Amino acid sequence: MERIPILRMGEFLLVTIQVDMHDRLAMRLQDDLTEKIAETGARGVMIDISSLEIVDSFIGRVLANIASMSRVLDAQTVVVGMQPAVAITLVELGLELPGVLTALNVDKGMEVLRGTLAKAVEEQGGDRHPT
Amino acid sequence: MDAKQKALADLIAENPNTLRAAWMRELAIDVKRTNLMGEAELQGQCQEFLMRLEHAIRHGELEDIGAPSWTPVRDYLTEVSQRRANLGFSPADTATFVFSLKKPLFMYLQERSGNDSMLVEQIWQTTALLDRLGLYVMEVYQKSREEIIARQQDEMLELSTPVVKLWDGILALPLIGTLDSNRTQVVMETLLQRIVDTNSEVAIIDITGVPTVDTLVAQHLIKTVSAAKLMGVECVVSGIRPQIAQTIVHLGVGLGDIVTKGNLAGAFEYALRRVGMTTTPIRSES
Numbered sequence: 001m002e003r004i005p006i007l008r009m010g011e012f013l014l015v016t017i018q019v020d021m022h023d024r025l026a027m028r029l030q031d032d033l034t035e036k037i038a039e040t041g042a043r044g045v046m047i048d049i050s051s052l053e054i055v056d057s058f059i060g061r062v063l064a065n066i067a068s069m070s071r072v073l074d075a076q077t078v079v080v081g082m083q084p085a086v087a088i089t090l091v092e093l094g095l096e097l098p099g100v101l102t103a104l105n106v107d108k109g110m111e112v113l114r115g116t117l118a119k120a121v122e123e124q125g126g127d128r129h130p131t
Numbered sequence: 132m133d134a135k136q137k138a139l140a141d142l143i144a145e146n147p148n149t150l151r152a153a154w155m156r157e158l159a160i161d162v163k164r165t166n167l168m169g170e171a172e173l174q175g176q177c178q179e180f181l182m183r184l185e186h187a188i189r190h191g192e193l194e195d196i197g198a199p200s201w202t203p204v205r206d207y208l209t210e211v212s213q214r215r216a217n218l219g220f221s222p223a224d225t226a227t228f229v230f231s232l233k234k235p236l237f238m239y240l241q242e243r244s245g246n247d248s249m250l251v252e253q254i255w256q257t258t259a260l261l262d263r264l265g266l267y268v269m270e271v272y273q274k275s276r277e278e279i280i281a282r283q284q285d286e287m288l289e290l291s292t293p294v295v296k297l298w299d300g301i302l303a304l305p306l307i308g309t310l311d312s313n314r315t316q317v318v319m320e321t322l323l324q325r326i327v328d329t330n331s332e333v334a335i336i337d338i339t340g341v342p343t344v345d346t347l348v349a350q351h352l353i354k355t356v357s358a359a360k361l362m363g364v365e366c367v368v369s370g371i372r373p374q375i376a377q378t379i380v381h382l383g384v385g386l387g388d389i390v391t392k393g394n395l396a397g398a399f400e401y402a403l404r405r406v407g408m409t410t411t412p413i414r415s416e417s
Contacts, residue, residue: 080363084323087358096357103363104330112363 004029006036012044012113013037013075018051026062033066037073044113045070048106050081060095067100076116078102080109135253136188142239143185151177153235161227167218176211176228183207193260196267208264209271216275225272229265233258292318294325297399300332300406305395307340315351319358326364333402334359337395339370349384356389365390365405369398 002025007014013036015029037045047066055063063079070077078101082090090096101116103109143150154177183203191200208229215225237254244250292314297303304322308314322334336355341348356366369392371379379386392398403410 078363079361082362084320084327084358084362087323087361088319088354090361091354091358097361101363102361104326104332108332108363 003032006033008036008040008042011042011117012046012110013040013042014046014048016048016051020054021052021059021062023058026059030062030066030069034069034073037070037075042075043117045075045077046106046109046113047077047079048081048109049079049086050083050105052086053083055086055089057093057095060090060093064095064097064100067097071099076101076113076120078109078112081105135249135256136193138243139236139240139253139257140185140189142236142243143181143188146239147178147181147185150235150239151181153238154181154232157231157234158228161224161231167220168215180204180207180211188260193256196260196263204264205267208268212268212272213275216272216279222269222272226265226269229261229268233261236261288314288317292321294322296329296331297335298403298406298408300330301335301399301402302326302329302331302333303335303337303395303399305337305340309343310341310348310351312347312351315348315355319351319355322355323358323362326359326362331364333365333367333405335367335369335395335398335402337370337398338368338375339372339395341375344375344378346382346384349379349382349386353384353387353389367392367398367401369393369395 002019004015004017004019004025007016013033015033017029019025021029033045036042047063049063067077067079079097080103082102101112103112151174155173158173158177187201187204191198195201196205211228212225215228236257240250240253240257244253287308293305295303295305302322302325304318306318310318322336325331326334336352338344338352344352352368356368359366367390368386371391371393390401392401400410
């Protein structure tokens with residue numbers, strides 16, 4: 001069965017959605033990603049949706065849910081590369097992805113992820129890098 | 132074709148030039164704004180119309196100007212009224228083009244006719260015909276004016292959404308004029324598309340030129356900002372006038388956590404800081 005690959009890059013997980021999402025695929029991604037975060041203890045998740053041209057209310061909600069779930073699993077989530085049409089649709093649907101970081105492209109998304117993680121580490125007194 | 136109709140057609144065919152001259156004299160009296168169209172063009176219009184009218188009278192029914200035999204006349208009148216609509220003639224002037232033909236025609240009819248009862252009938256028939264043609268002209272004129280208005284609206288829509296790049300990563304969208312849903316849609320789409328094209332991080336929406344903000348406009352603004360935020364771009368709203376600030380608060384529209392600045396300069400400075408720049412004055416070494 002078709003599934004969306006989840007790549008691991010150090011502390012981060014990278015999900016690139018390259019096909020138009022249908023409902024089953026979205027639900028499967030939700031399962032896979034949450035499991036993967038728990039399994040690897042990833043600190044950040046980047047979801048690249050730059051190839052996604054069409055969203056409906058369901059896909060929009062699943063996207064929002066996935067983002068919120070990874071937040072709950074203590075992984076900072078950033079959604080990158082949203083197309084203007086998709087952004088307008090989501091706003092019209094009232095799905096404004098609260099609490100989810102966004103960035104224009106993968107480059108800037110990575111910057112955002114690194115920035116927020118560095119800040120989090122600082123606040124915790126740097127205990128993630130024991131001396 | 133009855134005799135009256137034939138007589139009318141003959142009348143036009145036999146005196147095209149004198150009839151035209153009399154008609155143009157009438158037009159000169161009735162139409163106020165003669166400077167909009169040259170003498171030669173008017174003469175051409177009159178001549179062409181008389182020719183087609185004569186042909187239509189000879190080959191068609193006077194009662195039904197919608198019939199195929201009247202098509203050349205209708206087409207020409209359409210052309211004439213569109214031309215006049217574009218030149219800025221008033222509706223009355225445009226209708227007068229047809230109505231002022233009555234007097235010269237009646238005069239010729241009177242001259243030629245010996246039989247009084249036939250004259251009255253003929254005049255009635257002719258006046259009814261010209262009225263119908265005149266009303267047709269009005270209809271087309273109205274339609275042309277509406278087309279002009281619609282076209283201008285479209286042009287304004289295109290003109291009114293310039294998205295300018297202020298700096299690497301900073302876009303500005305100076306809004307001027309009233310925002311309605313139609314325009315906001317265009318504004319939103321242009322802004323978001325430009326953000327993708329230019330790879331920008333901050334967008335400034337300057338509403339100095341927006342005269343009023345009601346709940347709907349505020350809603351649209353918030354939507355635009357939210358959509359931009361979903362794409363990972365921060366929006367700054369600047370140039371909110373005191374009056375508008377009061378209205379927004381009175382209406383109970385919360386602008387949420389949208390960053391607002393007093394003027395474009397303030398917003399620009401903020402945006403520069405967001406992309407990691409600062410402004411410092413140049414010190415001249417003395």
